Amino acid sequence: METCSCVHPVDSSRSLYFASDFPHLVKNMWTRIISKQELNLPEGTIKLDHWRAVLDNESGKGIKAELTLSKDHLQPTNFQKMKVRLAMQAKRVAVCTEHYRALGDSRLKDAEPTIEFIR
Secondary structure, eight states: OOOOEEEOSSOTTSEEEOOOOHHHHHHHHHHHHHHHSEEEETTEEEEHHHHHHHHHHHTTOSSOSOSSOOHHHHSOOTTGGGOHHHHHHHTTOHHHHHHHHHTTOGGGTTOHHHHHHHO
């Protein structure tokens, strides 16, 4: 495993080590997707439009396949962007995305990278 460190800027005999926790990494990536509308990875492009398509398919239905996805996940306020919970909930829609793509939603035809990312 690689060590994430650098030389201490004031004391070169010491190192600074960096650590991050998974939920906050997800939140930071989610905030990036929201602000830029997409995230380019080697596996493909993750698009916010794929979440919008799922939300559109779910709106107005009495019984929903994805109960947690809401407008707050896709258009969060500045305060909501700080919540790890919203980012983690938005990451749970892979099955719904596959379902609506199988039903023929053309907005999801290129959603494979998004599905793999949110699994």
